[in-house]
Each structure stands twice: as C-alpha cells, then as structure tokens.
Amino acid sequence: MTTHENGQTDQAGQTERPVALTATANNKGVDAAVAAARRVIASLLHAGDGSSAEMARIAEQLNAVADHLDQHAPAVEERMVDMWKGEGVTRHDPVTGPENAIAPPLPLAGRDDGSIEGVVVLGMPYQGPPGCVHGGVSALLLDHTLGVANHWAGVSGMTAELTLRYHRPTPLFEPLTVTGRQVSVDGRKIRTTGTISAGGKVCVSAEGLFIAKHLPRPR
Numbered sequence: 001m002t003t004h005e006n007g008q009t010d011q012a013g014q015t016e017r018p019v020a021l022t023a024t025a026n027n028k029g030v031d032a033a034v035a036a037a038r039r040v041i042a043s044l045l046h047a048g049d050g051s052s053a054e055m056a057r058i059a060e061q062l063n064a065v066a067d068h069l070d071q072h073a074p075a076v077e078e079r080m081v082d083m084w085k086g087e088g089v090t091r092h093d094p095v096t097g098p099e100n101a102i103a104p105p106l107p108l109a110g111r112d113d114g115s116i117e118g119v120v121v122l123g124m125p126y127q128g129p130p131g132c133v134h135g136g137v138s139a140l141l142l143d144h145t146l147g148v149a150n151h152w153a154g155v156s157g158m159t160a161e162l163t164l165r166y167h168r169p170t171p172l173f174e175p176l177t178v179t180g181r182q183v184s185v186d187g188r189k190i191r192t193t194g195t196i197s198a199g200g201k202v203c204v205s206a207e208g209l210f211i212a213k214h215l216p217r218p219r
C-alpha cells in the first residue's frame with residue numbers, strides 16, 4: 001500500500017478523497033465575525049452612494065466595532081507569533097484564511113495525482129473589467145495556489161517569477177475552478193503551473209518559478 005505524504009489511503013492504496021489543504025471555518029469566534037465582515041465589504045459596494053441606507057450611521061457603527069476590536073487585541077508582535085504557531089499558515093492567509101476578511105475564501109484540496117484544486121465564486125469586490133475578475137486578483141489566487149501545490153508535492157519555496165496569460169475574461173458570479181501542480185524540482189528551483197477556468201474553459205494560466213527558501217517564523 002502506498003501512502004501519499006499528505007494523503008489518506010484505503011486498502012487498495014488509493015486516496016479515498018481529496019485532502020483539505022485549507023483550514024475549515026468555524027461558524028463561531030473570529031471566523032464568524034470575519035464572514036460577517038466579508039458580507040459588509042460586499043454589501044457596501046453593492047449599496048453604493050446612491051443607496052437609501054444611512055451611510056454616516058453605518059460608518060459610525062463600523063468604526064465602533066473596529067475601536068472595540070483594537071482595544072481588545074494583543075500587541076502586533078504577540079499576534080504575529082501566535083498566528084505562525086503550529087501549522088500556522090492556512091488560518092490567516094489572504095486567499096484561503098477563515099480569519100482573513102480579504103480572503104474570498106478559496107478552499108483548496110490535494111489529489112493523489114499531485115494536483116490541487118478549489119472552486120470559488122467571486123463577487124463585486126474582486127471586479128476589474130465590467131462583470132469580470134481583476135487581473136491582479138487572479139494573480140493573487142494563482143500565486144497562492146501554486147505555493148500550496150508545492151507544499152502538497154513536498155518541496156516549497158518563495159515566488160521568484162510568476163508569468164500569467166489571460167486567455168479570456170474571467171467572469172464574476174460564476175464558479176471558478178482554480179488548479180495547481182508542481183512540474184519539476186531542479187536544485188532549489190521549483191516550477192509550478194496552474195489555471196483558473198470557468199465553464200470548462202481556461203481563463204488564466206500561470207507558470208511560476210519558486211526558489212526553495214523559507215523565512216523564519218516570528219518568535
């Protein structure tokens with residue numbers, strides 16, 4: 001029986017199901033508050049200045065929430081140590097993290113064939129051209145996905161080069177499939193590819209060069 005480095009195996013040595021590479025959101029604590037904050041970001045953009053909502057009062061309420069959080073937060077240095085403890089990546093990263101309100105979030109899972117994949121629907125906060133995803137947002141999703149694909153393959157590093165090809169506009173409000181796969185490791189040089197597809201068509205493809213290097217975690 002073969003066991004993938006990060007996988008689960010059954011009697012036949014096959015991975016039973018894709019392995020989550022993303023922290024699961026709790027429906028309580030900071031995760032629930034972050035989910036609400038994501039809603040607020042999207043709702044503000046949806047409402048706009050022409051909305052009949054009382055925006056001055058909303059700004060006051062949101063500032064009161066931020067003041068309350070700041071008053072009860074640990075020192076930045078302490079929080080940095082805390083967030084990098086243990087596995088220490090997937091709860092706070094800006095693509096998948098349930099503690100990070102700017103993360104869409106994109107859930108990623110690893111497959112036995114070495115690839116990773118996730119599906120996400122992006123709304124107005126991620127808009128570039130009319131009705132379409134901002135190219136920089138696609139770059140963010142792919143940089144991270146390629147990084148996690150390297151982790152899944154067992155050799156990871158820092159992005160040295162990321163080359164993107166935008167084949168066709170990437171739609172908002174539709175399921176997007178994001179994939180990544182490590183292609184080769186040559187000394188410290190790691191090459192990784194990935195795609196964002198909609199309706200079975202590739203919208204963006206990426207090629208990354210990563211260099212095996214890890215910065216020390218805050219302590």
Ligand SMILES: CCCCC/C=C\C/C=C\C/C=C\C/C=C/CCCC(=O)SCCNC(=O)CCNC(=O)[C@H](O)C(C)(C)COP(=O)(O)OP(=O)(O)OC[C@H]1O[C@@H](n2cnc3c(N)ncnc32)[C@H](O)[C@@H]1OP(=O)(O)O
Nearest residue numbers: 021022023089090143144147148151158159160161211213
């Ligand atoms: C629920 C359970 C979950 C379980 C956990 C599961 C999954 C999650 C886990 C992990 C996932 C975590 C994160 C993944 C996501 C992250 C992805 C985001 C990644 C980033 O967001 S990361 C930030 C952006 N990134 C930078 O901030 C890099 C800044 N930069 C540098 O820090 C240096 O620049 C560096 C390190 C790149 C190299 O520096 P260096 O000193 O170590 O190495 P050096 O320069 O000697 O280069 C060695 C050889 O690479 C060649 N080389 C270097 N650079 C090149 C280039 N650009 N083009 C072509 N070749 C290049 C040289 O030419 C030489 O080649 P040669 O050996 O042939 O001469």
